[in-house]
Amino acid sequence: MSSTPLLELENVSTHYVSQRGTRVVRAVDDVSLRIDAGETVGIVGESGSGKSTLALTILRLLPPAGRIVHGGMRLEGEDLLAKSDVEMRHVRGKRIAMILQDPMASLNPLFTVGDQVAEPIRVHEGVARKVAWQRARDLLKSVRIPSPETRVTQYPHEMSGGMRQRIVGAIGMSCGPRLLIADEPTTSLDLTIQAQYLNLLRELQRAHGLALIFITHNLGIVAKMCDQLVVMYAGRVVESGPVSRIFNAPMHPYTQALINSIPRMNGSQERLTAIDGQPPDLSALPAGCSFGPRCPRVIERCHVEAPPTFAPEDGRAVRCWHLAPHAEGARAAQPIGAA
Amino acid sequence: MVVLEAAALTKHFNAKRTAFGGSRGVVRAVDNISFAIEPGKTLGVVGESGCGKTTTANLVLGLEAPTGGAIRFEGRDLTALDAAGRRHYRKSVQAVFQDPYASLSPRMRVSEIIAEPLITNEVVAKDELRRRVLEVLDLVGLPARAADLFPHEFSGGQRQRIAIARALMLSPKLVVLDEPVSALDVSIRAQILNLLRDLQARLGLSYLFIAHDLAAVAHMSHTIMVMYLGKIVESGDARTLAMAPKHPYTQALFSAALPSHPDERRDEIILSGEVPSPLNPPDGCRFHPRCPHATARCGAEEPLLAPVEGRQVACHLFDADARRAA
Numbered sequence: 001m002s003s004t005p006l007l008e009l010e011n012v013s014t015h016y017v018s019q020r021g022t023r024v025v026r027a028v029d030d031v032s033l034r035i036d037a038g039e040t041v042g043i044v045g046e047s048g049s050g051k052s053t054l055a056l057t058i059l060r061l062l063p064p065a066g067r068i069v070h071g072g073m074r075l076e077g078e079d080l081l082a083k084s085d086v087e088m089r090h091v092r093g094k095r096i097a098m099i100l101q102d103p104m105a106s107l108n109p110l111f112t113v114g115d116q117v118a119e120p121i122r123v124h125e126g127v128a129r130k131v132a133w134q135r136a137r138d139l140l141k142s143v144r145i146p147s148p149e150t151r152v153t154q155y156p157h158e159m160s161g162g163m164r165q166r167i168v169g170a171i172g173m174s175c176g177p178r179l180l181i182a183d184e185p186t187t188s189l190d191l192t193i194q195a196q197y198l199n200l201l202r203e204l205q206r207a208h209g210l211a212l213i214f215i216t217h218n219l220g221i222v223a224k225m226c227d228q229l230v231v232m233y234a235g236r237v238v239e240s241g242p243v244s245r246i247f248n249a250p251m252h253p254y255t256q257a258l259i260n261s262i263p264r265m266n267g268s269q270e271r272l273t274a275i276d277g278q279p280p281d282l283s284a285l286p287a288g289c290s291f292g293p294r295c296p297r298v299i300e301r302c303h304v305e306a307p308p309t310f311a312p313e314d315g316r317a318v319r320c321w322h323l324a325p326h327a328e329g330a331r332a333a334q335p336i337g338a339a
Numbered sequence: 340m341v342v343l344e345a346a347a348l349t350k351h352f353n354a355k356r357t358a359f360g361g362s363r364g365v366v367r368a369v370d371n372i373s374f375a376i377e378p379g380k381t382l383g384v385v386g387e388s389g390c391g392k393t394t395t396a397n398l399v400l401g402l403e404a405p406t407g408g409a410i411r412f413e414g415r416d417l418t419a420l421d422a423a424g425r426r427h428y429r430k431s432v433q434a435v436f437q438d439p440y441a442s443l444s445p446r447m448r449v450s451e452i453i454a455e456p457l458i459t460n461e462v463v464a465k466d467e468l469r470r471r472v473l474e475v476l477d478l479v480g481l482p483a484r485a486a487d488l489f490p491h492e493f494s495g496g497q498r499q500r501i502a503i504a505r506a507l508m509l510s511p512k513l514v515v516l517d518e519p520v521s522a523l524d525v526s527i528r529a530q531i532l533n534l535l536r537d538l539q540a541r542l543g544l545s546y547l548f549i550a551h552d553l554a555a556v557a558h559m560s561h562t563i564m565v566m567y568l569g570k571i572v573e574s575g576d577a578r579t580l581a582m583a584p585k586h587p588y589t590q591a592l593f594s595a596a597l598p599s600h601p602d603e604r605r606d607e608i609i610l611s612g613e614v615p616s617p618l619n620p621p622d623g624c625r626f627h628p629r630c631p632h633a634t635a636r637c638g639a640e641e642p643l644l645a646p647v648e649g650r651q652v653a654c655h656l657f658d659a660d661a662r663r664a665a
Contacts, residue, residue: 046524160613162613190551191387192387192591192609193387193613194595199609217524218525220596220597220598220599222601223597223600224601244601247600248602261525262525262554263529263552263559264558265553265554265599266578266582274529274530275526275530278524278527
């Protein structure tokens with residue numbers, strides 16, 4: 001895997017700083033990530049884990065208080081942080097597109113669907129309105145909107161939730177992006193409609209060799225759709241690696257607890273494994289490992305020193321002291337307590 | 340004896356009138372459904388938006404009056420109750436809603452929120468009130484000092500515990516749980532589901548559990564009832580139904596549920612189209628326009644619930660089985 005990755009993040013940190021600079025929220029802390037063309041990555045975490053801020057960081061669409069304070073981001077080898085605002089505008093929508101959770105909030109109620117699907121094409125490619133509208137019709141067809149000829153002239157309120165979300169998908173696909181970031185794309189959809197939509201995304205991905213990032217709290221979506229999994233907790237990546245290997249043998253105590261806490265369909269009447277306590281406040285993180293206060297396998301060292309990322313197996317990374325190799329490197333030299 | 344029984348329960352809403360005063364028709368939100376909730380047991384209701392599950396909950400809570408059929412609580416018809424009987428019913432049936440950020444008043448202290456149902460329903464001395472508040476707080480796993488705080492000082496999971504404490508204050512027999520964990524974080528959901536199960540075992544509560552997360556419903560329920568456009572299409576023992584659904588809609592619904600493991604492969608049945616409007620439901624079987632097995636008969640004749648392999652199914656596919664069983 002020596003080829004250039006599609007997107008590469010190296011030790012990226014994004015902080016939100018209050019106006020007087022007295023409060024700093026470490027929303028994304030030291031995150032490294034690599035996505036190859038055509039790959040599907042699931043970023044999983046609870047609210048406040050920094051997963052949505054990570055998406056906004058990649059697009060450089062942070063609100064004024066948000067700052068990328070550290071790290072590097074490269075898209076197909078190009079430094080994203082060195083780009084000017086104008087250059088970034090050519091990246092967003094054209095090379096990286098994003099789908100948000102609520103289609104009613106991301107569509108403009110005052111414009112027809114055709115206008116909104118055609119807009120990125122006209123902006124990025126400068127083609128005539130007629131050409132862009134024809135492309136919009138084809139796009140609606142490709143996301144399975146029945147009778148696209150009449151639908152292009154309609155407004156978002158005239159459509160169902162599932163259809164609106166497919167239109168948002170069509171807008172995302174309109175300029176043939178290399179990477180599509182979907183932030184909780186199906187939480188507002190019903191189950192059978194969610195299944196339709198996820199299958200549609202997979203078909204689009206295969207047809208266009210698209211890379212997908214799913215930002216979700218739902219491990220089920222990851223199990224169904226993704227190749228790689230990135231688990232975030234309190235702004236940090238605590239575990240990452242291939243989906244099936246993580247599900248079969250999760251290594252970080254948080255990932256283990258998360259996977260064990262999902263109810264299973266066979267209706268087993270046993271108790272669920274709950275994680276005690278609640279996620280920490282990002283502006284007042286505990287010393288050492290952020291998961292320490294909730295961790296069932298916590299040792300003394302966890303409260304003192306935050307663990308670095310260890311690579312217990314090829315392709316996997318885990319931020320936990322229990323995975324420190326016994327004799328390697330200065331920081332992990334001491335033997336670690338009961339594993 | 341069953342705690343609550345619904346017989347041929349029906350709720351039709353008149354659709355909004357047009358500008359000229361003409362009626363636009365009737366929304367058949369809940370159409371002729373029957374079910375029973377046993378003491379200490381959970382009835383799970385699943386279905387997609389517009390299937391009538393929230394209307395069913397509202398009918399059980401007495402927030403809506405049925406347009407047909409009856410609800411019987413401990414054997415007595417609700418419409419026949421006198422004022423004292425209705426008071427008793429309202430105390431015996433409580434609710435926990437989806438969003439604990441919306442269901443708790445931000446201006447009231449937790450003790451006031453929890454005590455309110457008791458104050459409005461009973462005459463209780465002040466120190467007795469305080470004692471009861473602390474008792475239910477302990478029951479839901481919150482510390483006594485929580486009583487003097489405001490809701491904004493709590494996380495989502497803790498707020499849901501407060502909402503549960505309020506529902507328990509009147510020692511109800513039945514609690515309606517309308518999506519009680521879907522607004523909560525994943526790591527917190529298991530806490531609340533475990534708490535609800537513990538409370539059921541300890542207090543002998545019955546639950547009407549409504550959720551769109553099928554695995555959570557399968558985990559929590561003793562009986563599951565699947566609704567589509569105001570009708571029950573399948574109902575029966577939770578495990579039997581979740582592991583081997585029979586009705587084509589139930590099969591599609593459960594096949595669309597997200598897997599709990601990436602190696603879990605199931606034959607996905609992807610339904611075409613979307614749920615039609617309950618304002619103008621299809622003739623015959625309401626599911627037939629989306630059903631992969633539909634025949635001409637399905638469009639003409641409505642199937643009735645009949646026993647099939649240990650559960651009730653409303654589908655013409657199983658007519659032969661049902662006759663044999665009868």
